[in-house]
Amino acid sequence: MALSPSSLPVLHKKLDIVSLEELKNVLNRSLKNNFKDVEVSVVDCPDLTKEPFTLAKPGLGGNTKLVEVGGAPYLLPTVQKDKVYDLKDVAKLANAVNVFIIGAGAGPYPYAGVNCEGIFNLVIENSTVQQQTRIAKVDQGKNESCHQEILPDTETRMALLGNLFFSEGKPGKVLKIHAKTRTGNKDFIASIRESLEQEFPNKLIGLGGTFLLKEGKAKQHVMRDFSKTPIGTEEELNKWLKFYNMSAPMIAVGTLINGEGGLDLRVQHFHSFSHHGEAGHYHIDVTPETVEYLGYFNVGEEIYRIDAPKETHSFGRD
Numbered sequence: 001m002a003l004s005p006s007s008l009p010v011l012h013k014k015l016d017i018v019s020l021e022e023l024k025n026v027l028n029r030s031l032k033n034n035f036k037d038v039e040v041s042v043v044d045c046p047d048l049t050k051e052p053f054t055l056a057k058p059g060l061g062g063n064t065k066l067v068e069v070g071g072a073p074y075l076l077p078t079v080q081k082d083k084v085y086d087l088k089d090v091a092k093l094a095n096a097v098n099v100f101i102i103g104a105g106a107g108p109y110p111y112a113g114v115n116c117e118g119i120f121n122l123v124i125e126n127s128t129v130q131q132q133t134r135i136a137k138v139d140q141g142k143n144e145s146c147h148q149e150i151l152p153d154t155e156t157r158m159a160l161l162g163n164l165f166f167s168e169g170k171p172g173k174v175l176k177i178h179a180k181t182r183t184g185n186k187d188f189i190a191s192i193r194e195s196l197e198q199e200f201p202n203k204l205i206g207l208g209g210t211f212l213l214k215e216g217k218a219k220q221h222v223m224r225d226f227s228k229t230p231i232g233t234e235e236e237l238n239k240w241l242k243f244y245n246m247s248a249p250m251i252a253v254g255t256l257i258n259g260e261g262g263l264d265l266r267v268q269h270f271h272s273f274s275h276h277g278e279a280g281h282y283h284i285d286v287t288p289e290t291v292e293y294l295g296y297f298n299v300g301e302e303i304y305r306i307d308a309p310k311e312t313h314s315f316g317r318d
């Protein structure tokens with residue numbers, strides 16, 4: 001069961017393209033406001049299928065797009081369970097034929113049996129699927145531990161909301177961002193995004209990619225199963241979410257953008273998975289003195305906004 005693609009409204013916009021060199025110069029300067037050691041460079045993308053990233057494709061190049069589907073209003077205050085999307089349909093709606101998809105969204109609850117996080121990481125090529133997506137759910141037992149599992153190739157659905165980066169997974173130049181020891185109060189992604197907001201106020205710039213939490217621990221949440229009562233406040237939301245401090249190494253995937261562009265966008269959204277069982281929605285590291293991040297990002301050429309909620313709110317987008 002997934003919504004029919006013909007029922008999904010699609011908005012589309014070209015993004016502003018800034019060269020990786022220019023981004024490098026800006027970020028080398030501005031990230032120092034938040035991290036002690038910063039090194040931003042333009043490099044050939046390392047093979048991301050290899051350790052430590054273990055993504056489904058080697059690079060982030062070729063027909064790059066940000067794709068935002070649904071939104072938090074489909075989850076809060078009350079879940080709309082019909083909001084289930086097949087990423088094969090989403091790819092067609094975004095004019096992507098052979099596509100490497102990474103990003104953060106709600107996992108397919110009809111498959112999981114409960115609400116769950118999706119750490120999307122898959123290839124759709126000539127209608128064959130190579131699935132490396134993980135889902136994370138809160139164990140229904142008393143200790144509420146985090147349970148991570150990998151989806152089979154036959155399961156390509158996403159529920160409710162998602163922020164995805166589309167490319168052809170090709171090798172090529174990318175932005176490498178290495179940051180150690182957090183001295184400011186912003187998370188890794190917010191520090192990049194807010195730099196772009198300040199430096200390019202009249203441009204709409206979107207990035208997608210991956211980062212490794214190489215050292216330290218991060219505060220991450222996993223959504224519990226759907227709430228039986230409406231969630232109307234930030235306090236109720238934080239009570240419903242299950243928070244964990246998850247340990248490095250964690251591999252995060254997602255998107256960021258320096259504005260909403262009139263499309264009612266979620267401006268940053270990254271989910272992380274690991275090879276030690278932990279996975280969830282990234283908020284911030286909780287070990288500023290020892291934290292180390294290593295990220296690879298590319299610039300999106302355009303954005304697709306699919307099935308944006310008609311009645312919207314700004315709640316639950318952290």
Ligand SMILES: [Zn+2]
Binds near residue numbers: 105269270271
């Ligand atoms: Zn999330």
